[in-house]
Amino acid sequence: MSTILKDLNEVQKEAVTSENKQILILAGAGSGKTRTLTYRIAWLISNKKIKPEHILAVTFTNKAAREMKDRLAALIKGKMSALWIGTFHSICARIMRMEAKHLGYDQGFTIYDVDDQVRALKKCMSRLNIPQQMYSPKLFQSKISRAKNNLQKPADLVKEMAVEVDRLLPDVFEEYDRFLKENNAMDFDDLLLKPIELFQNNPKLLKKYRSKFKSILIDEYQDTNRAQYELIKLLADKDIDLCVVGDEDQSIYRWRGADINNILNFSKDFPGADVFRLEENYRSNNNILEGANALVANNQQRLGKNLFTKRPEGDPIVLIETENERDEAKKIVECIHNEMFSKKRSFNDIAILYRTNAQSRVLEEELRKNAISYRIIGGQKFYERKEIRDILAYLKIITNPQDSVSLRRIINFPLRGIGDTTVGKIEKYAESLGITLLEGLGHVKDVDSISEGMANRVLEFHQIIQKYRKLRNKISAAELASTLTTDVGIINHLKTEYDQYESEARLQNVHELFNTIEDFTKERESEGLDNSLASFLEEVSLQTDIDSLDETKNQVTLMTLHSAKGLEFPIVFITGLEMGLFPLQRNSADPAELEEERRLLYVGMTRAQENLYLSYARTRRRFNSVMTMVPSLFLDEIPSKYIEIKSTESGRKSASTTRKQARRKKMLEYFKQGQESQESELDYSIGSLVYHSTFGKGKVVNLEGQGERMKVSVLFEGNIMKKLIAQYANLTPLEVVD
DNA sequence: CTTTATGGTTTTTTT
DNA sequence: AACCATAAAG
Numbered sequence: 001m002s003t004i005l006k007d008l009n010e011v012q013k014e015a016v017t018s019e020n021k022q023i024l025i026l027a028g029a030g031s032g033k034t035r036t037l038t039y040r041i042a043w044l045i046s047n048k049k050i051k052p053e054h055i056l057a058v059t060f061t062n063k064a065a066r067e068m069k070d071r072l073a074a075l076i077k078g079k080m081s082a083l084w085i086g087t088f089h090s091i092c093a094r095i096m097r098m099e100a101k102h103l104g105y106d107q108g109f110t111i112y113d114v115d116d117q118v119r120a121l122k123k124c125m126s127r128l129n130i131p132q133q134m135y136s137p138k139l140f141q142s143k144i145s146r147a148k149n150n151l152q153k154p155a156d157l158v159k160e161m162a163v164e165v166d167r168l169l170p171d172v173f174e175e176y177d178r179f180l181k182e183n184n185a186m187d188f189d190d191l192l193l194k195p196i197e198l199f200q201n202n203p204k205l206l207k208k209y210r211s212k213f214k215s216i217l218i219d220e221y222q223d224t225n226r227a228q229y230e231l232i233k234l235l236a237d238k239d240i241d242l243c244v245v246g247d248e249d250q251s252i253y254r255w256r257g258a259d260i261n262n263i264l265n266f267s268k269d270f271p272g273a274d275v276f277r278l279e280e281n282y283r284s285n286n287n288i289l290e291g292a293n294a295l296v297a298n299n300q301q302r303l304g305k306n307l308f309t310k311r312p313e314g315d316p317i318v319l320i321e322t323e324n325e326r327d328e329a330k331k332i333v334e335c336i337h338n339e340m341f342s343k344k345r346s347f348n349d350i351a352i353l354y355r356t357n358a359q360s361r362v363l364e365e366e367l368r369k370n371a372i373s374y375r376i377i378g379g380q381k382f383y384e385r386k387e388i389r390d391i392l393a394y395l396k397i398i399t400n401p402q403d404s405v406s407l408r409r410i411i412n413f414p415l416r417g418i419g420d421t422t423v424g425k426i427e428k429y430a431e432s433l434g435i436t437l438l439e440g441l442g443h444v445k446d447v448d449s450i451s452e453g454m455a456n457r458v459l460e461f462h463q464i465i466q467k468y469r470k471l472r473n474k475i476s477a478a479e480l481a482s483t484l485t486t487d488v489g490i491i492n493h494l495k496t497e498y499d500q501y502e503s504e505a506r507l508q509n510v511h512e513l514f515n516t517i518e519d520f521t522k523e524r525e526s527e528g529l530d531n532s533l534a535s536f537l538e539e540v541s542l543q544t545d546i547d548s549l550d551e552t553k554n555q556v557t558l559m560t561l562h563s564a565k566g567l568e569f570p571i572v573f574i575t576g577l578e579m580g581l582f583p584l585q586r587n588s589a590d591p592a593e594l595e596e597e598r599r600l601l602y603v604g605m606t607r608a609q610e611n612l613y614l615s616y617a618r619t620r621r622r623f624n625s626v627m628t629m630v631p632s633l634f635l636d637e638i639p640s641k642y643i644e645i646k647s648t649e650s651g652r653k654s655a656s657t658t659r660k661q662a663r664r665k666k667m668l669e670y671f672k673q674g675q676e677s678q679e680s681e682l683d684y685s686i687g688s689l690v691y692h693s694t695f696g697k698g699k700v701v702n703l704e705g706q707g708e709r710m711k712v713s714v715l716f717e718g719n720i721m722k723k724l725i726a727q728y729a730n731l732t733p734l735e736v737v738d
Numbered sequence: 739c740t741t742t743a744t745g746g747t748t749t750t751t752t753t
Numbered sequence: 754a755a756c757c758a759t760a761a762a763g
Contacts, residue, residue, distance in 0.1 A: 061753095089753050114752090133758090188753050256752065356750055378752085386755090412740090419740045454739080542753070562751050584750060600751085622749090 004075060008039060015276040016040045022273035023243040024266045028307040029606035030283025033245045037219055038068050040243060042075045044215055053082035056213040060220040062087060062547045064566060081527050088228050090542045092191040102202060103194055108534045110185040110400045111541040117141050117187050119405045124175040135165055140172050147173065148189035149225045149257030184402035192227040199234045210237050221246030225257035248303055249296050252562060252600050260301060281307050283568055285314025288612045291642040292605040298637050299595045316644040320615035328617045329366035332573055335613060336372060339571055347373055349570040351557045353604050355582040359575060360558050367556065377559035378545040387494060387506045388513055391485055392540065398468050399534045404437040414493040417457055425450060464488060477533045478518035485510065561604045572608035577616040578629035601634050
């Protein structure tokens with residue numbers, strides 16, 4: 001172990017070997033915080049003789065957990081499978097799997113994601129006779145989630161008369177929780193709340209876990225919310241080691257309930273705690289780091305620190321000024337080419353970051369046109385694709401027969417002639433008897449007003465589900481998924497209901513899913529861990545996009561700034577630095593939110609090791625109209641001595657002071673009148689060539705309608721004909737050929 | 739009763 | 754482009 005300590009600097013070493021019961025490590029970006037945390041765990045095991053099964057380590061992503069586990073295994077050459085390491089959500093899910101019965105849940109409970117939650121809420125609203133046209137289920141979803149994150153129960157919410165939605169909220173909330181229980185389901189927030197409830201009501205169990213986890217370590221502490229904080233307070237008794245690591249300047253999840261005060265007040269919460277500051281940055285060149293430091297210095301809510309680096313000055317930060325989002329994408333491609341040729345970089349070294357997922361499309365198109373291979377994190381996730389969700393719904397109802405949300409999703413998919421009305425009748429019948437919807441299907445013959453033919457179709461479906469419920473413990477999860485998918489007719493549906501192009505893509509996704517299930521079960525088996533279907537579904541529900549990032553492929557990475565947290569790249573592009581977009585419009589009014597946007601940029605900038613590019617566009621297509629954009633105020637907060645401007649045309653390089661003045665003036669105008677200015681710029685003509693991001697090159701063969709409602713018929717390569725609505729299709733005109 | 743066609747709406751970030 | 758709600762068709 002002593003040899004290992006050589007890899008650490010003085011402060012890191014002190015933090016790793018501190019004997020204090022409570023430790024706060026304030027670790028700036030790139031200061032080796034994950035390293036410190038990993039080494040502390042190694043030190044606890046090898047020097048303090050704490051067994052891995054007595055250590056609980058919380059990371060922000062599953063990927064981080066996996067990496068830390070691997071590093072540990074290499075460091076101390078011990079078996080790490082007994083170590084409890086994962087995200088708050090996955091650790092809580094694991095606890096709940098074991099203790100579910102104490103809260104009246106079955107062990108096979110389903111985890112509802114936002115989509116499931118909204119479906120559940122719709123059902124609850126109709127039970128309460130609340131019209132969905134007037135109140136959106138999504139609004140209730142976010143309000144309930146917020147309440148749960150703040151540890152509020154329905155009764156804690158005041159029925160304020162001011163807003164109608166808030167008056168209805170407690171009732172909807174209560175009904176929703178009841179619904180989840182009936183369905184043996186928990187939403188994301190419940191995963192954190194239920195263990196708290198469990199520990200508060202069951203001192204014996206709390207004691208059990210307190211003696212299990214002798215040492216608790218938490219990464220990214222600045223992004224913990226109230227519920228997570230409460231859980232830590234419960235578990236981290238006085239004689240338990242608690243070590244938290246974080247950076248208040250990188251707190252970017254306020255909107256999700258994260259409370260920056262958790263880290264700001266740690267020393268008050270745990271008087272006598274040791275505080276260590278890791279202030280040497282090993283990642284970024286000096287220009288980048290100083291630029292980022294200057295930016296974040298504009299925030300009030302921070303403990304303040306002096307992050308420095310011994311690395312070289314490096315190249316200045318490059319600011320790319322562009323005309324519009326397409327121009328922005330083209331300039332970025334140009335810069336990528338430069339980097340590739342002049343510095344012999346590979347695609348792997350490059351990340352392009354943006355504020356909103358919607359910005360990725362144009363970037364993707366340009367990259368594709370230029371044969372630059374890329375991967376995209378987030379946006380439409382693999383497990384959220386329709387065909388995958390449908391198969392998962394089948395698997396969910398097989399592991400949790402109470403789950404009516406999943407059942408409703410697939411009862412008529414593929415189409416088998418069982419419509420809403422029939423389901424409604426059976427549901428009513430089931431509710432009156434207090435049985436589950438699935439059981440109700442079995443008794444469909446007892447329901448009046450359902451015809452014999454219909455009842456037979458329902459029974460046929462019921463039998464197929466029962467058949468696989470019986471099979472579930474006899475054959476492997478992968479085998480079950482694949483035979484089921486064919487058996488219920490999904491494969492056939494995918495083959496026949498889509499054109500060739502789409503059908504192939506979707507079938508490929510389905511096979512990828514089967515492979516994933518197989519890999520998962522085999523890996524879990526070899527580690528001697530739970531490899532049931534339920535555990536696979538849990539893993540899927542809690543997976544983040546970043547978790548599937550495969551760094552071995554040579555590709556440019558595209559993702560949101562939020563997803564980029566914790567990563568680093570030699571070259572980073574941050575796009576769309578415009579008022580209203582970054583900082584995002586609705587966030588700039590509230591000073592606290594503006595500070596969070598600033599931290600988000602800080603996080604983005606500090607991902608870069610050697611080269612950092614910032615870009616903005618003068619006009620941008622947003623919400624279906626072209627808007628005039630004003631450069632982000634954040635650009636003025638980075639001192640110009642760190643910046644080199646790469647202007648678009650005519651070398652319009654005014655002195656920076658005049659530029660600033662102009663920008664301020666424009667900003668004022670912007671705040672006064674909001675933003676608008678539309679241009680209609682859809683000019684396609686019959687015979688012109690266009691490019692589409694999924695279908696490729698094609699030729700316009702017909703036009704219908706005018707202006708916003710114009711429809712374009714395009715014949716794509718491979719004789720695929722598509723009729724597209726011009727304003728949404730996002731077609732790129734190619735050179736016109738006569 | 740179910741299926742299909744149509745039109746309107748939507749986009750902030752995510753466990 | 755995907756999703757929903759609604760209306761008309763089968």
